[in-house]
């Protein structure tokens with residue numbers, strides 16, 4: 188195939204053979220993308236694309252209107268929706284992009300083309316923003332939607348058993364209501380960017396093809412590659428290209444004899460250009476410990492020097508197990524692939540098809556346990572193909588950049604437990620706790636949390652409820668508010684097992700309290716007395732003031748353990764409202780729902 192038509196000549200120094208060599212192995216889509224990318228980088232490209240976009244903006248809509256909705260907890264779905272909208276605009280499609288939280292459900296009936304980008308939260312639940320639409324669509328009040336064409340992009344994480352559950356539910360329900368798919372649903376794991384971009388390109392191609400078919404005979408010709416494809420600026424650091432941040436400080440925050448092991452870790456961001464806001468998280472790309480890698484190799488009867496390929500790149504098995512593949516956690520997809528590769532184990536096949544059994548099986552087991560309990564003579568290649576890429580772990584940022592320029596601080600709880608005859612260590616927390624010393628580097632990137640943010644109006648009060656490492660973002664919040672001279676009052680509820688050993692950042696909080704930069708501090712040390720006391724009990728004790736602050740417009744934040752904190756705090760808050768407003772349980776639930784909708788009740792639970 189030649190890239191050149193007869194009347195084309197190549198610029199200085201380029202010939203057809205060179206181009207062939209440079210582009211061997213690329214598929215059509217990649218070639219088209221590159222043509223747009225390089226064109227867009229030239230001055231002419233920048234100018235022409237701009238004028239093409241302006242010209243398109245001035246043209247009347249040629250095709251059906253496109254609405255892109257996103258339901259997002261931390262901003263990933265929002266980012267994808269906005270990128271998709273940008274691509275759609277470049278194709279000349281009339282597009283509206285909207286947070287599903289602000290979407291009037293009655294508008295559904297009038298939609299023609301709908302793209303929905305939605306994550307799954309909790310244990311297979313919709314993000315708060317999408318709760319209302321989800322409830323409405325699944326109810327018997329949902330209208331028939333025979334004129335709607337749609338596609339769902341589901342964001343999720345395969346380490347959760349209900350993988351992409353919300354996206355699935357939306358997709359299946361829309362089909363049940365008579366809507367027709369523009370493209371099959373795509374489900375994305377934590378590394379969602381590539382799959383999301385492919386989904387966006389493919390669904391927009393379908394939309395463009397339909398518009399062009401509908402346009403036959405109109406004055407607008409089909410859209411061309413240069414109009415459609417201009418590369419968006421890549422975010423500098425990511426899972427695949429993390430920043431090497433030097434460890435500046437590492438302090439054990441718990442006192443001797445504590446049941447917890449929590450580290451305050453300070454990292455340098457010097458020369459990275461990385462920026463974050465309080466409420467964002469820092470993702471750390473971990474490595475598996477030597478001991479676990481050795482356990483896995485032994486259980487698999489394999490040699491660490493055996494060569495394998497991952498995505499076309501050659502590794503020694505030992506290196507891949509250390510750096511690239513998840514070993515400390517078992518997920519459904521891994522079990523499914525292993526069961527398929529070892530069909531002789533009938534009990535394993537049964538576990539894989541039964542969610543409650545699966546849930547019980549994976550809890551507290553790792554890859555070495557699986558290999559020992561269900562032995563199979565897999566080759567090194569087969570084992571690598573069964574395992575899952577090692578995901579980064581997120582940590583709430585515990586510092587304000589205003590106070591600590593070019594630094595980021597984390598509060599990391601070491602995960603350690605003993606099950607099935609071995610002591611286990613969480614891969615990332617133990618990487619940070621045990622294997623990273625001062626002056627070593629951690630591989631990191633910033634994970635924005637779009638919604639877990641301080642109020643825009645600095646005069647607004649905030650109530651923060653944090654248990655254990657859940658206090659981390661509140662250190663950043665208070666630092667930032669003090670630095671900005673925010674007038675709003677700050678109130679912290681903090682919980683952990685024991686006062687003497689587990690009062691994280693005690694000196695700092697007491698100083699804030701003394702200076703008035705923390706108006707109230709309420710602590711719950713659960714194990715300091717015979718009867719357990721948790722932060723939710725403290726909230727109830729202070730119900731009058733809590734309600735008063737909320738009525739005065741306060742924002743309410745919760746951070747920490749999902750299982751222990753999430754629903755307990757919501758229940759406590761409903762009781763506070765019921766008691767102080769003298770209303771029914773239903774009205775109190777409505778009050779909480781309204782707070783969520785206004786994004787004044789915000790959770791960062793994990």
Ligand SMILES: Cc1cc2nc3c(=O)[nH]c(=O)nc-3n(C[C@H](O)[C@H](O)[C@H](O)COP(=O)(O)OP(=O)(O)OC[C@H]3O[C@@H](n4cnc5c(N)ncnc54)[C@H](O)[C@@H]3O)c2cc1C
Pocket residue numbers: 468515516549550551552580581582583584598599600601602603604606612613614615616617656657659791792793
């Ligand atoms: C937005 C966000 C913010 C976060 N912020 C923080 C933070 O500020 N500080 C912090 O410390 N963490 C935080 N986390 C959690 C963090 O990302 C990791 O999940 C945590 O450090 C554990 O990861 P790991 O790699 O060490 O453990 P993994 O290797 O992932 O192992 C964890 C797994 O071990 C198993 N397990 C754990 N304990 C037991 C037990 N007792 N018995 C049996 N099995 C068990 C469970 O299956 C669990 O899923 C946050 C998470 C998110 C999503």
Ligand SMILES: Cc1cc2nc3c(=O)[nH]c(=O)nc-3n(C[C@H](O)[C@H](O)[C@H](O)COP(=O)(O)O)c2cc1C
Pocket residue numbers: 258259260261262263264265305306307308309310311312314342343344345347348349350351352377379749792793
């Ligand atoms: C507390 C919590 C619970 C989650 N629960 C699930 C789940 O049940 N199923 C799933 O597939 N993904 C789950 N996820 C993963 C998210 O869907 C994933 O991180 C997604 O990229 C978030 O997108 P968003 O920022 O648009 O909300 C969960 C994430 C968190 C932090």
